[in-house]
Amino acid sequence: MILESFSPNSKKGGNFRCCELSKNLVKLGHDVDIISMKSEDNDAEHEVLNGVHIYRIGPTRKQSENIVKYTVLNYVKSILLWLRKHDYDIIDIQSRSSSIYTTLVSKLSHAPVIGTVYELNNDDTETLNKFVNKVSIKKYDKVLTTNESTKNELVNKYEVNPDKIALMSIGVNLNNIDKIKCKTKNHDRILYVGTLTAHKNIDHLLTIICHLKEVQPRIKLVIIGDGPEKEHLEEIVMTNDIQDHVEFIDHVSQDELIYQMKLANLLVLPSTHEKFGILSSTANACYTPTIAYKSKGIKEVIKDKETGYLVKPENIEELEEKILYVLENDDVNKTLRKQAREYIENKNNWDDITLSYINIASKLVNCSKL
Incomplete structure (x- = not known):
């Protein structure tokens, strides 16, 4: 799983979903790596929590500022190097800034890509960002989103095939x-x-x-x-x-x-x-x-x-x-x-959500081997 930042103690949406889903996947016998940028409050390059391996690579992201282009480019470079050295059966991308690059690399490594999209930015002032997201999202093998509204936007505004989209809520323990x-x-x-x-x-x-x-x-x-x-x-x-x-x-x-x-x-x-x-x-x-x-x-x-x-x-x-x-x-x-x-x-219970995720991932892995 690739994110721009990850804190296992955070209860915010994307972090919470990654933490709970990865923990449940490990319980069922799967190996899970979480890749993110380093942060000011935690610059540990590697730690293991609940059996999940967390790797922090590239630059350090400051909490007090939004992610800037320089930081993104350095993080993207680190992701490219990482993915060239490590083989994965499936890649789950939640980092919009680096999604197009990781998608291209994953295609070269033949690993299927799940793109998790929580929300779409439809601000007309970010035309380039919208274009990059549109290109990268359409390259995903499967798109997961948490709500029907975002699914409709993906279909109508980003021209994503509805058959490639699956709804997957964030669960409760x-x-x-x-x-x-x-x-x-x-x-x-x-x-x-x-x-x-x-x-x-x-x-x-x-x-x-x-x-x-x-x-x-x-x-x-x-x-x-x-x-x-x-x-x-x-x-x-x-x-x-x-x-x-x-x-x-x-x-x-x-x-x-x-x-x-x-x-x-x-x-x-x-x-x-x-x-x-x-x-x-x-x-x-x-x-x-x-x-x-x-x-x-x-x-x-x-x-x-x-x-x-x-x-x-x-x-x-x-x-x-x-x-x-x-x-x-x-x-x-x-x-x-x-x-x-x-x-x-x-x-919204994590057991059912995890099994649904495994079912989606398994189908993608099996198809990639045909």
């Missing part, structure tokens, strides 16, 4: 979640988890709290995360005198996050842009339904009116109505909880 115990739910507790940036619209939640505290005097919004909007959000809380109804928590461990999700009555995500929906999947596994603005990644995870509610983006009034409806109707809440957990068990 149910065993790890079930190990964390929480004896009860706080029915007045609403949870937000994520970075505190403008497009996350946490201020919408604060507006809603200002209204709902009049009819739900014990309501509590817990905000887990940090970011550039934090100071502004704290000012809103002070100005509206809702300190008793809002709590900020900067950072939590993964176990504490699971506990907080189990304790909460609802997870609310008012973001207009969510790529993966991992948080909602995790909440579902914790028997906690999600109410969210309908965005690309999240709508693949929430089944409207079954496992939670999807709301038209920026519609604060409707978001407030859905939150109040669930808080005031215990039967509705119990049904949503039960269905949310069942949905994850049937669709």
